[in-house]
Amino acid sequence: MKVAIAYYSRHHGNTRKLLDAIKEQWDVELIDVVECSEADLSGYDVIGFASGIYFGKFSDKVIDFAKKNLPGNKRVFLVKTYGVKGDYTKAMRRIIADKSCVLLGTYGCRGYDTFGPFKLIGGVAKGHPDEKDVNGAVEFFRRIIQQLE
Secondary structure (H helix, E strand, O other): OOEEEEEEOOOOOHHHHHHHHHHHHOOEEEEEOOOOOOOOOOOOOEEEEEEEEEOOEEOHHHHHHHHHHOOOOOEEEEEEEEOOOOOOOHHHHHHHHHOOOEEEEEEEEEOOEOOHHHHHHOOEOOOOOOHHHHHHHHHHHHHHHHHHO
16 A cells, blocks of 8 residues: 655654654655655555644645645545644645545644744643654554555
8 A cells, every 4th residue: 555644844843753653664655845845646545644733724835735736536644743732624624625535534642832922931742742642643544554454
């Protein structure tokens, strides 16, 4: 099964930490949307999108990448890291629906956040993602793959 995960992870590497743990156990292609703005995803069976949360949504770079590159009728999953718990997937779910794709699930966990006003207080969610968060992401991905086999 061919899997690609397009991601944005810059400030503290929270999201990348989760994806690296997934990649250690499965053969997935990680696509950094900063380095690669266009990609042919038509040959992938499952496509993931992963991002930290910025101003209440996935990174604009991930949103733009999905709008431009997500083929229709694909199976999709989302991974997010955030300072403060919330859904934050509205824009991504809209793109997935517009392209007649199936959302297989979403995994989210806290990640160290010093963005915007959090910088003034030294950040929130220090120490995250921790081992439990990373293991949760790996287990989430395992269940996605298992349900498709």
